[in-house]
Amino acid sequence: MDSIKNAANYVSESIQGAASTTSKEANKNVAKDSDAKLTTRAQAAGDAIGDKFDEQAHDRKADVHKEAAKH
Template identity: 75%
Template structure:
């Protein structure tokens, strides 16, 4: 039963990590957009940094759950 729980958590963290990756990339594009206001670009850059941290956190958790599901 614990293996199933770890597998489900792995999938959940992987999906959340993918969402953070997509958000990060979108924010990076806004930050690079020379047609956007500077405040918008600055906010998007900060959000991209936050998304990167979320992405890494979810990927680490996914790895832990994946390893636990294997044992």
């Protein structure tokens, strides 16, 4: 039963990590957009940094659940 729970958690964390990656890339594009306001670009850059931390956290958690599901 624990391996099923860990597998489900792995899938969940993988999806959340992918969503953070998508958000990070979108924010990076806004931050690079020279037509956007400076405040918008700065906010997007900050959000991209936060998304990167979220992405890494979800990826680490997914790896832990993946390994736990194997045992």
